[in-house]
Amino acid sequence: MTGAAATILQLDGVDLRYGDTPPVLHGLDLTLQAGSFHFLSGPSGAGKTSLLRLISLSHPPSRGTVRVFGREIDKINREELATLRQRIGVVFQDFRLLDHLSAFDNVALPLRIGGADEEQTARFVADMLGWLGLGDRLEARPAELSMGQRQLVCIARAVVAKPRLLLADEPTSNIDAKNAERLMNLFIQMHRLGTAVVIATHSAELLRRYPYAVLHIAQGRLTGPRPPAGAASSGTG
Amino acid sequence: MRNPDLDLPLETTAFGRFLLWLTAGLVFLCVLAFAVAAIADAQLTALRQEPRIVTVALPPNPEPAAARREVDDVLAHVRALPGVAYASLIDEAAFGELVDELLVDDAADRATGGLFGARMPLPRLIDIAFNPGAAIDLPALDEDISTLVPGATLGDSGQIERSRERLAVLFRGVAGSFGLLLLAVIVVVVVWLTRAGLEAHRQTIDLLRQMGAGDRYLARQFEQHALAKALRGALLGFALAISVVIVVVYVPTLLGEAPLAAHELAPVHWVLLAMVPVVAALLATLVARLTAHHGLARLR
Ligand SMILES: Nc1ncnc2c1ncn2[C@@H]1O[C@H](COP(=O)(O)OP(=O)(O)O)[C@@H](O)[C@H]1O
Ligand SMILES: [Mg+2]
Numbered sequence: 269m270t271g272a273a274a275t276i277l278q279l280d281g282v283d284l285r286y287g288d289t290p291p292v293l294h295g296l297d298l299t300l301q302a303g304s305f306h307f308l309s310g311p312s313g314a315g316k317t318s319l320l321r322l323i324s325l326s327h328p329p330s331r332g333t334v335r336v337f338g339r340e341i342d343k344i345n346r347e348e349l350a351t352l353r354q355r356i357g358v359v360f361q362d363f364r365l366l367d368h369l370s371a372f373d374n375v376a377l378p379l380r381i382g383g384a385d386e387e388q389t390a391r392f393v394a395d396m397l398g399w400l401g402l403g404d405r406l407e408a409r410p411a412e413l414s415m416g417q418r419q420l421v422c423i424a425r426a427v428v429a430k431p432r433l434l435l436a437d438e439p440t441s442n443i444d445a446k447n448a449e450r451l452m453n454l455f456i457q458m459h460r461l462g463t464a465v466v467i468a469t470h471s472a473e474l475l476r477r478y479p480y481a482v483l484h485i486a487q488g489r490l491t492g493p494r495p496p497a498g499a500a501s502s503g504t505g
Numbered sequence: 506m507r508n509p510d511l512d513l514p515l516e517t518t519a520f521g522r523f524l525l526w527l528t529a530g531l532v533f534l535c536v537l538a539f540a541v542a543a544i545a546d547a548q549l550t551a552l553r554q555e556p557r558i559v560t561v562a563l564p565p566n567p568e569p570a571a572a573r574r575e576v577d578d579v580l581a582h583v584r585a586l587p588g589v590a591y592a593s594l595i596d597e598a599a600f601g602e603l604v605d606e607l608l609v610d611d612a613a614d615r616a617t618g619g620l621f622g623a624r625m626p627l628p629r630l631i632d633i634a635f636n637p638g639a640a641i642d643l644p645a646l647d648e649d650i651s652t653l654v655p656g657a658t659l660g661d662s663g664q665i666e667r668s669r670e671r672l673a674v675l676f677r678g679v680a681g682s683f684g685l686l687l688l689a690v691i692v693v694v695v696v697w698l699t700r701a702g703l704e705a706h707r708q709t710i711d712l713l714r715q716m717g718a719g720d721r722y723l724a725r726q727f728e729q730h731a732l733a734k735a736l737r738g739a740l741l742g743f744a745l746a747i748s749v750v751i752v753v754v755y756v757p758t759l760l761g762e763a764p765l766a767a768h769e770l771a772p773v774h775w776v777l778l779a780m781v782p783v784v785a786a787l788l789a790t791l792v793a794r795l796t797a798h799h800g801l802a803r804l805r
């Protein structure tokens with residue numbers, strides 16, 4: 269699995285700072301291959317969400333270089349940046365669903381932005397929500413859904429356009445164990461189909477149960493990837 | 506299944522709420538302004554269609570043969586000019602009676618031959634009617650006629666007509682400019698509302714960008730929304746304004762009173778008025794798109 273796999277993301281000596289405050293991420297070096305799977309662990313406030321913002325191209329580095337899909341992001345124009353972002357799915361910790369749109373239309377967003385036709389969009393979205401057990405809630409607004417259901421909608425939106433890089437920020441924090449397992453299966457499925465997956469979590473339980481490499485972050489500094497916690501080094505990424 | 510809602514909830518902010526009503530109000534005023542301009546233009550056309558009459562006064566000449574020759578000379582000269590519809594001597598007897606009526610106070614006086622006992626010698630008057638729109642060189646005409654008959658003078662009875670003409674031109678210009686000014690106000694309003702919309706939906710815009718939405722995709726949302734709202738507002742304003750115009754211009758005619766505007770609008774005027782809401786809506790759409798593009802380029 270290693271070797272020939274294409275590099276999807278490369279960070280070299282990257283810092284990230286918000287405004288004039290001191291950097292919250294320091295000198296990060298990281299390479300992610302296509303189809304890899306990583307947990308991103310660390311205590312609260314360590315910088316997990318910040319690192320995901322950096323990788324998802326929603327916040328620029330204050331130092332160092334970020335390459336995504338082989339493109340250095342300092343050197344591309346706005347339209348290219350938009351195109352690169354279409355290949356990245358993000359599950360936000362706070363969901364960020366659009367309140368005025370139905371579950372269906374929320375999930376349809378990435379497809380419509382990517383220019384998919386309506387027929388295809390309808391099929392993909394209905395399949396995805398059906399698979400997540402929300403087949404009868406297509407027309408419900410976020411306000412009419414439970415927290416867990418909103419999280420599922422957010423996840424459906426992140427994966428519906430089959431991104432090549434999938435980032436999830438604490439995706440299992442609002443759902444029960446059964447749905448958490450269902451979700452992990454979805455992520456693993458995506459990973460098997462070639463999507464690089466990074467899941468930020470502070471759940472030791474999750475790290476124990478799933479045998480994937482772990483990136484550890486503490487006080488804005490990255491260590492790892494180290495091999496899976498439980499299993500012997502079963503070679504991922 | 507397809508929900509026609511836009512990704513950006515533009516309905517919920519100033520952009521969506523005010524655009525329709527502001528466009529309606531501004532288009533209402535704009536159509537009224539252009540209607541005034543159109544009525545003034547119709548008046549102007551009508552005024553210019555009326556023939557213009559200039560009167561030549563020849564001094565009295567006691568010698569009938571010479572007098573006759575002078576009149577003939579002037580008539581011949583004038584009839585040869587371009588743009589002259591006709592020229593004729595005003596009947597002397599009729600003219601005399603008119604003068605008597607104006608100058609002599611009562612019937613008794615008139616019976617005794619008036620104020621001066623005998624009628625004083627009268628100038629002879631020649632009316633020259635020019636075709637509508639003909640260019641008239643009055644100073645040259647004056648000079649020619651004084652050469653033919655020393656002491657002859659030129660009187661232009663078109664003074665009043667021309668001041669009405671000037672007034673119509675003034676009205677047309679002022680009202681037309683006001684209409685254009687209102688279109689400019691629509692532009693300013695749409696720029697302002699679009700900027701407010703960009704600001705209000707900053708978070709949603711960031712989210713859509715995260716999913717890969719480019720400036721074009723986002724600007725199109727503002728554009729579509731502006732088109733829908735501005736078109737409805739513009740048609741509403743147009744309908745109201747046209748109702749007012751019809752009431753003011755045509756209802757007095759139907760009631761048998763003198764209408765406020767004496768002349769009906771031509772088809773071209775109606776077409777121009779009907780274009781106002783369309784132009785306003787397209788303008789709003791274009792401005793929303795350009796402003797959104799401009800604003801999005803500045804948002805990081
Ligand atoms: N938008 C922001 N502006 C300023 N500081 C921020 C912002 N987001 C996070 N931080 C700071 O950056 C540090 C890392 O936060 P975060 O990346 O959210 O960590 P985690 O996701 O691991 O809890 C924290 O000190 C936090 O206060
Ligand atoms: Mg976080």
